Amino acid sequence: MTEYIDGKYLGLLRHHHLHTFDALWSVVLEEVDSPNKGRGGWSTVSRLTLADERGTDKDFFVKRQCNYLCRPWQHPLGEPTFSREFRNIKLYDTFGLPTVEVAYFAWRKSPEGPRAILVTRALEQYRPLTRFFASWHKLDPGDQKAILEETGSLIGRLHACRLSHHCLYPKHVFIALGQPVPVRLIDLEKAGPQWFPKREALSEMNRFLRRIGPWSSEERRLLFRHYLIKNPIFPSVDRFCDLLALRGAGVSGQRVPGRWSALRNMTGRA
Known part of the structure; x- marks a missing residue:
């Protein structure tokens, strides 16, 4: 399994027992939009609010998908679209191009196809x-x-x-x-x-x-x-x-x- 956790948010996620793939995959959240269905799989976006140790709420978007693949030339057999999005976010960070902030990303294989999770901070003032x-x-x-x-x-x-x-x-x-x-x-x-x-x-x-x-x-x-x-x-x-x-x-x-x-x-x- 490929996994990334931003150290800045590890304590917050751990405090709410959401620092593992299984926990984030199974947590029940309200979806902000209708699921995308296609490519042989599905993809959803939900909102998550977590209170830090001071009681201040921090908002995140939790994106989850199963067998929702893209097929760039580097991955002709397919990879989760969130994997490519995560890679591009980190590339933009390298160039100093402002985008969203990733708190967590991981993907793993499953009988239904690759499962992926991408958690980003909500752009609250934007x-x-x-x-x-x-x-x-x-x-x-x-x-x-x-x-x-x-x-x-x-x-x-x-x-x-x-x-x-x-x-x-x-x-x-x-x-x-x-x-x-x-x-x-x-x-x-x-x-x-x-x-x-x-x-x-x-x-x-x-x-x-x-x-x-x-x-x-x-x-x-x-x-x-x-x-x-x-x-x-x-x-x-x-x-x-x-x-x-x-x-x-x-x-x-x-x-x-x-x-x-x-x-x-x-x-x-x-």
């Missing part, structure tokens, strides 16, 4: 970026500016490390203005290296922007500017915008016709 959209225009301009700058900087740092999230949606960017670490990335299950940095940077930013509704052109340009400070792979914000426009997003957020569509429109061809 909210997903999507929560800011409905009231975006009511936010303090300074807060708007901070969100744009910090988000652009973190995505730029990520790509400067030649890494991609591969599922970078606004709901996976968590914000806590005023905290020492104001932005964190979550759900690293699909994260991996960049093999073609410029192409993959554009693809990831395009995917992210397509799900951003309320940001103006100038706000997007501010995001790009701080991205390029951390990852100067394009010569200017204008060039970055042009390349994104070719991929269908761009600074305005409006989908533009592809090059072949534009050619058909110019020539009058159907």
